[in-house]
Amino acid sequence: MVRLLALVSWMATAAPQLPGQQTSGLATRLDQATYAALRPILEAAGRDSIPLRPLEAKALEGTAKRRPAAQIVAAVQRLAQELQQARLLLRQAAPTAPDAEGDIVAAAEAMRRGVPAEEVAALRRRVPPATSLEIPLAVLGELVQRGVPAAEARAVIEHMVNSGVPQARMVEIPSHVDVALRVGAPPITALGSALQSLGIPVPPPGPGGLGPRRPPGDRG
Amino acid sequence: MNQEHPLVRDYLDGELAYDALPEEHRPEADQFRRIADAMASDRVALPPGVRAAIMRRVRAAPEPAARRVWSWVMTPREIRVSPAMGVLALAAAVGALLLTRPRAGTVPDAGPSHAALTATNTRFVFLAPTASSVAVTGDFASWDPKGIPLRDATGTGVWVVELTLPAGLHHYVFVVDGHQWLPDPNASQVDDGFGQKNSVLMVPARVES
Known part of the structure; x- marks a missing residue:
């Protein structure tokens, strides 16, 4: 009985699992050399509270696609840096907003797809801090990738x-924008058309809106 | 439901005499009159004892299973458990709590401030008329190279599977014939970091208030 209680107590105070030894089975799916090379990256990410799940997913992806170990390690390292930069950007833009894994991953991907960092930061600043930005940032990335100017898209x-x-x-x-793009509409017009077809109110024209921008000093 | 002819209705309402009714409508009028007369007749008197016999049958009918279960569950009864079983149950509960706690280095998603994120059914469709197998894999499948198989139910080369996925951003590809990794031609694509392309899937959060 005492031993059983001791076992329960030990379980309650057990050290957190080391990065990589997760239920995803990273250690079992990677070869020893690749896992050994990745382990310092994952441990460093864990210490910095960088989301580990996407890093492990990238390693599993590389293994599944039979990429060389060096390529897998490079991809995971690069992703870790992108996630770190994204998290810093979001924190600086809205210090009171929680660090949400989905937001960090989506912000990194949006920037990878061509959304300038200042537009990602502007979006974070101008919505309530508790709002999840994972899907909004993903849509922003889709629009910029289709040629919509980043400021207007944001x-x-x-x-x-x-x-x-x-x-x-x-x-x-994005799929409605594609329809308009296929018939030759410019990206910004395609976006306006998409919003109208979906019944989404279009923001008023002006700086940052969908209407034509007046040059500075133009009062006409 | 067939409606009676207006002239027949007038007859039934007493507004038109039977003799004034055209001959072709009289059979219909007769039929409705018979029905109306039957409905207006006095109630049938039951022989003595029939009502009591019916109620005896109703009371003897077996209680529905659901009601029996409910009665059993709600009836207080004494349950005896040894201390060892109690400790094991406690250990199992502690183990379950430990397995579901956040891991070091990860942060929980904040999510919309007022919504419960729910999983959504997502349909994957891939056209491959000459393929012998098509699967989909991605982050939601831990990038298992075997993937989740699609089915060509109609034999027309249209491969389909429907999955329940959590809200958020997902990357995926199709695996054709076990070795050909192809992005979805009908979805946005991004670099995978390995010189190839992944498809992008955005699963929206559904607000449950």
Whole structure:
């Protein structure tokens, strides 16, 4: 009985699992050399509270795709740096917002797809801190990748988040933009058309809006 | 339901005499009149003892299983458990709590401030008329190289599977014939960091208030 109670007590105070020894079975799916090379990266990420799940996923992806160990390690290292930069950017933009793994991953991917860091930061600053940005940032990345100017795309996303547009509607925008692009519409016009076809209110024209920008000093 | 002819209705309402009814409508009128007369007749008197016999049958009918289970569950009864079983149950509960606690180095998602994120059914469709097998793999499948198989139910080369995925951003590819890794031609693509492309799937959060 005493031994059983001791076992229970030990379980309650057991040290946290080391990075890599997760239920995802990283150690079992990677060869020893690759796992050994990745372990310092994962441990460092763990110490810095960088999300580990996407790093492990990238390692598993590389193994599944039979990439060389060096390529897997490089990809995971690069992703760790991107996640660190994304987290720093989001924290600086909204210090009171929680560090959400989804937001950090989406911010890193948005920047990888061409969204300038200042637009990611602007979006974080201008929506309530507790709002999840994972889907809004993903949609922003989709729009910028399709050629929509980043500032306009960000303004639209920001408007939708603050207006309470459901994410289920937001994720439909890129495919509607594609329809307009296929018939030759410029990206910004395609975005406006997509919003109208989805019944999403278009932000008012002006700086950051969808309308034409007036040059500085133009009062006409 | 067939409606009676307006003239027949007038007859039944007493607004038109039977003799004034055209001959072709009289059979219909007769039929409705018979029905109306039957409904207006006096109630049938039951022989003595029939009502009592019916109630005896109802009371003897077996209680529905659900009601029996509910009665058993709600009836207080004495349960005896040895201390060892109690400790084992406690250990199991502690073990379950430890397995579900956040790992070091990860942070929980904040999520929309007012919503419960729910999983969503997502349908994957891939056109491969000459393939013998198609699977989908990605972060939601831990990048298992075997993937989750799609089915070509109609034999037309349209491979389909429907999965329940958590809300958020996902990367995936299709695996054709076990060795060909292809992004989804109908989805956005991003560099995978290995010189190839992944497809992007955005699963929206559904607000449950």
